Amino acid sequence: MGIFQQLTEKPWLTVEGKEPAEQRAFSLESPHVGLRVFLAVATVLFTLFLVVYVERMTFPDWRPLSEPWVLWLNTLVLVISSAGFHWAWVNADRGDLDGIKTGLLAGGMASFAFLAGQLWAWRLLVDLGYYDMANPAIGFFYLLTGLHGLHLLGGLVAWFRTSAKVKAEVGLAQLRLSVGLCAVYWHFLLVVWLVLFGLLLLT
Amino acid sequence: MAYVAPAEVEQIPPAEVEDVELYHAKSWVTKYVFSQDAKVIAIQYSATAIAIGLVGLVLSWLMRLQLGFPELFDFIEPSDYYQFITVHGMIMVIYLLTALFLGGFGNYLIPLMVGARDMVFPYVNMVSYWVYLGAVILLIVSFFVPGGATGAGWTLYPPQAILSGTPGSEGGIILMLVSLALFIIGFTMGGLNYVVTVLQARTRGMTLMRLPLTIWGIFTATVLALLAFPALLVGAVMMTFDKLLGTSFFMPALVEMGVYLDYGGGSPLLFQHLFWFFGHPEVYIVALPAFGIVSDLISVHARRHIFGYRMMVWAIVGIGALSFVVWAHHMYVSGMNPWFGFFFATTTLIIAVPTALKVYNWTLTLWKGNIRFTLPMLFALAFIVTFVNGGITGLFLGNVVVDVPLSDTMFVVAHFHMVMGVAPLLVVFGGIYHWFPLITGRMLHEGMGQFHFWVTFIGAYTIFLPLHYLGFLGVPRRYFEMGETNFIPESAQDLNAFVTVVALTVGVAQIVFFINLFWSLKNGKLAGHNPWKACSLEWRTAHVPPRHGNFDDLPVVYRWAYDYGVPGADEDFIPQDVPPDRVSTGKGEV
Structure with missing residues (x-):
């Protein structure tokens, strides 16, 4: 039954002679639904930060910041990371354990590389003398990249647990679930980063 | 007979519900302390929330002592007074009411009422x-x-x-912000569970439109909270940066004690927008579960189906959606564009439409009902009256021209205490009197309950009605003492003293409630199965109180939760899991 039908149903009428149906709002597995609800919350959080960012820009003391070049490299690395997880997911559907391992390894390593690259970017900024926190553009840069980094670290916990599952040789069904969750999470991370990076570049 | 006693449950054809793997606790610690059972977590949440709520209550007494008898209590310094105000408000709104309704009632009732064994992510829930x-x-x-x-x-x-002029600007504010951030993280974990359990773990036949309104209220409030709390988190994180790292997100250029601070260019108004973008939905995060619970209490204790069920659902959803576009009515005096104020005044008045609709439907549910003045019913009726009273003053304050002179007076204090303090608390009490027999297997003592109800209900009005009047006189809120204020008559002080005496008395009388809770735990009348003869699934467990896993066989749902007084049926209620061919009609089963 579609969601619209479900919501327009007349509950006071008892339907006779019909076996009560199973009730799930979405055909996805529950952890996937949970993850998407969580990502919706994260989206609201990042959106609010961006709204405040844009709003704060309108004040006269705003001095734009020139972003370090290394961010371009980091973006590429994050794309690789996201692709790695997707590769693992595709192989999980195929039931190819080696493919899962390769994908997870590539995704995880690229994530660490991304984090290292972000720290490098911070370092470059400090070397350029950009640590005057009273400049809101600088404050926002550290805040937004830091928050995105934290979000990625949270994902790496999931990556670590998934890798442990690969090692413990749990069933393929369980592995497919974990890998799928990781892949969706990393795609989200990538999209958030692209939006953040785009906004930082434009302003 | 329609009512299937638990002993006869086996006769129902076994439910064809795909069962779930359930976590089983192995030790005392994992069963009662680090428990993953939603019912235990619910009790932990409730006990913690009520305990911190009592701290909030004591803080309000200290404030009242100062307001009622200024200069009498030397130990209350102005800075203490501001700390009492701040922490009292924070505790009551967030740490008590939000946690109690969603973490307490939500955890206990969601799995039971939707026919699930537990929440979908028990570990995260813990x-x-x-x-x-x-x-x-x-x-x-x-x-x-x-x-x-x-x-x-x-x-x-x-x-x-x-x-530095504000008390607690050294460590206190940091701890407050970190504590809020933690609360939000913890709530998000719980909230994911509540939402996904309602969406995905309903038992066979429990369509969205067969959910009891309690679940609709809690579900919608959780969605609101998941979307609104991030705004508070953003504000808290950025203010922490301003405080600790010297950023100027919210801080304008300032001179403090003759010294220029390093801040410059930030906007305090940005924080206000963030805060109220969370703060107004927060009112409904507290109110919507109360709406839901009250609907069920009224229906059960008036032995009548809820009037306009679908309207009630859509009103809950509509109020939830509208609550995100009214936030700036808290900021009329912050110097906004009149058109901006006009917009927010309009949305604020519009939100009264679905709310009034709910009040009408509650009243129409009572109409020709077989009303039983049980304790839960008394509290539910008191809620309706109180919510209407508090809501009407909300309409005053929602209009810019009325709000501006009343802003920051005791009138505002009276308004929000009625609408989101007293009213939801009445529902909390009603809910506890209603579900205590399920949670413990024993009834609460009727006499003590009656005493508690009347003292609380009449007491709340005796406290807060005079505050409206004080507000009209111009008595400001948040002031440590009046000082020289010629426009306020001296008799206002007498009224303040009176309110203090009543507040202390009503507060102390709550002891009776707690005595009742503990006394009834051992000595209360045995409740048996379904003492209120309710239709919803939480009363259909094989054991009372329900054990780990809730049900023996997962129930199958054939009808909505409001089949009271169905024509032709022998009993005046038909539980949700009774199939149509097993309803007794006096001529044998049909």
């Missing part, structure tokens, strides 16, 4: 409680750091919240 406990502990700790807790007011407006 962590949610412990993070919440951490947030509560940090809040308490903030009283004992140098400088004490923050005295910035519960709205924590910058710049004053982090400047």
Whole structure:
């Protein structure tokens, strides 16, 4: 039954002679639904930060910041990371354990590389003398990249647990679930980063 | 006979519900302390929330002592007073009511009412409680750091919240912000569970439109909270940056004690928008579960189906959606464009439409009902009256021209205490009197309950009606003492003293409620199965109180939760899991 039908149903009428149906709002597995609800919350959080960012820009003391070049490299690395997880997911559907391992390894390593690259970017900024926190553009840069980094670290916990599952040789069904969750999470991370990076570049 | 006694449950054809793997606790610690059972977590949440709520109550007494008898109590310094105000507000709104309705009632009732064995992510649910406990502990700790807790007011407006003139601007404000961040993280973990359990774990036949309204209220409130709390988190994180790292997100250029501060260019108004983008939905995060629970209490105790069920659902959803576009009505005096004010005044008045619709439907449910003045019913009726009273003053304040002169007076204090203090608490009490027999297997003592109800109900009005009047006189809120105010008659002080005496009395009388809880735990009348003869699934468990896993066989649902007084049926209620061919009609089963 579609969601619209479900919501327009007349509950006071008892339907006779019909076996009560199973009730799930979405055909996805529950952890996937949970993850998407969580990502919706994260989206609201990042959106609010961006709204405040844009709003704060309108004040006269705003001095734009020139972003370090290394961010371009980091973006590429994050794309690789996201692709790695997707590769693992595709192989999980195929039931190819080696493919899962390769994908997870590539995704995880690229994530660490991304984090290292972000720290490098911070370092470059400090070397350029950009640590005057009273400049809101600088404050926002550290805040937004830091928050995105934290979000990625949270994902790496999931990556670590998934890798442990690969090692413990749990069933393929369980592995497919974990890998799928990781892949969706990393795609989200990538999209958030692209939006953040785009906004930082434009302003 | 329609009512299937639990002993006969086996006769129902076994439910063809795909069962779930359930976590089983192995030791006492994992069963009762680090428990993953939603019912245990619910009790942990409730006990913690009520305990911290009592701290909030004592803080309000201290405030009332100062307001009623200024200069009599030397131990209350102005800075103490501001700390009491701030922490009282924070505790009551967030750490008590939000946690109690969603973490307490939500955890207990959602799995039982939708026919699930537990929440979908029990481990995350457990962590949610412990993070919440951490947030509560940090809040308490903030009283004992140098400088004490923050005295910035519960709205924590910058710049004053982090400047040295405000009490607790050293450690207190940081701990407050960290505690809020923890609360939000903990809540998000719980909230994911509540939402996904309602969406995905309903039993066979439990369509969305067969959910009891309690679940609709809690579900919608959780969605609101998941979307609104991030705004508070953003504000808290950025203010922490301003305080600790010297950024100027919210801080304008300032001179403090003749010294230029390093801040410059930030906007305190940005914080206000963020705060109220969370703060207004927060009102409904507390109110919607109350709406839902009251609907069920009224229906059960008036033995009548809820009037206009679908309207009630859509009203809950509509109020939830509208609550996101009214936030700036808290900021009329912040100097906004009149058109902006006009927009928010209009949306504010519009939100009264679905709310009034709910009140009409409650009243129409009572119409020709077989009303039983049980304790839950008394509290539910008291809620309706109180919510209407508090809501009407909300319409006053929603209009810019009326709000501006009344802003920051006791009228505002009276308004929000009626609408989101007293009203939801009445529902909390009603809910506890209603579900205590399920949770413990015993009834609460009727006499003590009657005493508690009348003292609380009449007491609340005796406290808060005079505050409306004081507000009209121009008595400001948040003032430590009046000082020289010629426009306020001296008799206002007598009224303040009267309110203080009543507040202390009503507060102390709550002891009767707690005595009742503990006394009835051992000595209450045995409740048996389904003492209120309710239709919803939580009363259909094989054991009372329900054990781990809730049901023996998962129930199958054939009808909505409001089949009271169905024509032709022998009994005046047909539980949700009774199939149509097993309803007794006096001529044998049909």
